[in-house]
Amino acid sequence: MIVRDLETAAGEGRKIVDPGGNWDSTRLLLRDDNMGFSFHITTIYAGADFRMHYQNHLESVYCMSGEGEVETLADGKRYPIKPGTIYILDQHDEHMLRATSEMKMACVFNPPLHGKEVHNADGAYELTAETVTA
Incomplete structure (x- = not known):
């Protein structure tokens, strides 16, 4: 069994801060957790x-x-986000995310992230990222 709490995980180096200043992410479950x-x-x-x-x-x-x-760029559709909303990027959708107020999000990725990823120039995570790149 794996048991982690958010505060401890952040203090153990699992909290990644976006070099662009848009977000931070505490990665509670990663690829190595299998x-x-x-x-x-x-x-x-x-x-x-x-x-x-x-x-x-x-x-x-x-x-x-x-x-x-969230706005899907292929068709320009905009969807409001509020507590209780889920959006699913099941088609590798290119999108814009806009925060009116600070948002706390629970995110699931498949395949799993290694843990140090930040967005590349295309707005994607690399499959083989092992370290934070700025």
Whole structure:
């Protein structure tokens, strides 16, 4: 059994801060845990407005607190995000995420992340990232 708490995990180096200043993410479950997915608690900072395109991963995102919107760039559709909303990037959707207020999100990635990933120039996580790159 694996048992972790958010505060301890953050203090053990599992908290990654976006070099672009949009988010931080505490990675509670990672590839080395051998569960087939990773699980993170991510804070999207108020006023954040950034593009992502997970070409190598599928992601599900559940909003626990805060408000904002996600926009799919292929069709320009905008979806409001509030507590209780989940959005699922099942087609490697290129998207914009905007935070009206600070949002706390529970995120699941498949394949699982290694733990130190930050977005590359395309807004994606690399499959083989082992260290934080700025």
